[in-house]
Amino acid sequence: MMDAMQYNITVRKGMFDGETCFEARVAELPDVAEYGDTYEEAYELALDSIETTAAIFAEKGKQMPAPIVSAEDFSGRVTLRLAKTLHRSLASVADQEGVSLNQHMVNVLSYYSGYCQGQVSTQQTKGYWATSAHYKAPTKSGARPKLRVVSTSSPQQQVGYS
Structure with missing residues (x-):
């Protein structure tokens, strides 16, 4: 019911x-x-x-939208188990960029969750300003990964670095 x-x-x-x-x-x-x-x-x-x-x-046989769960119901803390190679890769890229592994993972998750697109309202995020990074895998020649920085403060202004 x-x-x-x-x-x-x-x-x-x-x-x-x-x-x-x-x-x-x-x-x-x-x-x-x-x-x-x-x-x-x-x-x-x-x-x-x-x-x-x-x-x-x-x-009419339609699905009623479910109640939205409040952000206060979440602690913001997640524990992950990663493959050793993925852990190494993420830690390496974070080190190259001069950020902590935690911050790098938050950036990547924010990017893929839509924060960089401005798809999450500031009311839901309570003023959360993220800088998201999208990394391309290194080529076989050993070239450094490419980084594209995107800021939620201005989704139209995307700066790309190679």
């Missing part, structure tokens, strides 16, 4: 169509906006909209 209270509802007081009231929005359902004279009324209307949407989706 779906629990509407697991969804992310924000309620704010504001001026809407020339009238002061409370607006409730559901993060997982961006088209849902409910208005009430009180905070509680707007919140209850949003819960009702979530339940109604879920019933309509079920009736």
Whole structure:
């Protein structure tokens, strides 16, 4: 059974169509906006909209969007087991670039997770500014890897180094 209270509802007081009231929005359902004279009324209307949407989706055989898990539910710490050759390769590139292995891995993961593309909103990242690096494997001739630095502060400005 779906629990509407697991969804992310924000309620704010504001001026809407020339009238002061409370607006409730559901993060997982961006088209849902409910208005009430009180905070509680707007919140209850949003819960009702979530339940109604879920019933309509079920009736039509569609999948209801799942509640978004808050970033506070994650510690930011991950322990990985790597193949020795991969560990050596990552440590070597980090050393060549003058950064810690941890920072290098965060950079690479950030790049592949979309941070370099600006695909994660600053609200979700709470002001996280990453510089991501994308490394190409060395050629058989032993040439140094190529590095492309991308900053989330300006996704259009990508600087490439060879």
